[in-house]
């Protein structure tokens with residue numbers, strides 16, 4: 001079986017105010033090392049059971065670049081021993097500006113990593129402070145300069161948009177700066193603020209005056225195509241790993257909270273999630289360090305719609321039928337007909353495709369789709 005592998009490194013130097021990924025602040029090397037050993041044991045179980053050929057590997061988190069290099073080296077050695085990588089395998093590692101120095105970039109050259117994803121978020125000091133980031137404009141610019149000069153050929157820079165009180169012109173300026181380094185890929189995610197968080201209090205009373213669409217329009221002037229609701233790329237620079245998620249291709253996850261979705265031996269689609277928090281992950285037997293469930297037909301169908309509608313390429317209708325056993329239009333006929341009539345989607349060459357307007361109203365469409373789907377079950 002061919003598929004994608006995600007490795008979750010659950011350590012950060014500090015927690016950012018908006019982040020909902022699982023990670024913990026821990027600089028204890030014995031705990032970091034034990035965690036990577038447990039991740040390797042999970043990878044061994046995946047290799048034994050599925051013998052997959054990997055089309056992509058993504059080492060994210062958390063902050064993989066915050067790990068000591070010998071611990072990262074141990075991880076790469078194990079992955080090389082356990083898995084066959086396809087000829088075109090995309091191997092991404094995430095890093096933050098303050099932990100992606102020359103030594104880290106030199107180390108990457110000794111590994112199969114061919115893509116680096118830098119969490120920039122903004123080049124503006126006030127915004128970085130507001131978000132609770134460790135970096136500054138100076139460290140962020142240094143990091144992109146270093147990565148462009150000495151990093152892997154394929155780069156992604158991550159940004160956050162739709163921050164209350166931050167004008168669209170500032171995000172656009174960030175995108176122009178990023179594009180001048182010609183990364184193959186730029187992500188702009190709309191800020192989501194955890195309820196009851198300190199960040200929510202800091203942002204109280206500020207209005208959202210920008211939208212990510214404006215940032216993507218800016219990137220388009222530099223040749224970047226918005227191929228997913230939150231991502232754009234130069235031609236050929238799309239994230240193959242993330243495409244595997246959005247297309248609901250098989251993927252496996254290792255690490256606390258890392259999820260995977262793949263067909264089991266009987267062809268049913270399984271969802272697996274690494275147990276968290278870290279203490280529970282480390283104390284569980286490797287075989288019990290995931291929770292596993294079979295996706296219900298309803299959940300599989302809805303997830304396939306939810307993920308596929310994020311993509312500009314939309315959903316291939318015959319593939320949808322093959323995966324879910326249902327015709328997309330029949331699953332929620334009124335919602336689909338309404339969305340087509342309103343120009344939120346169009347059907348073309350056997351695909352169900354979102355329009356720019358469809359992306360703007362995607363959440364509303366998905367709520368209606370699910371509600372109609374549930375009413376017919």
Ligand code: SF4
Nearest residue numbers: 012015016019061062
């Ligand atoms: S560094 Fe990244 S993973 Fe860690 S808390 Fe901040 S946003 Fe989340």
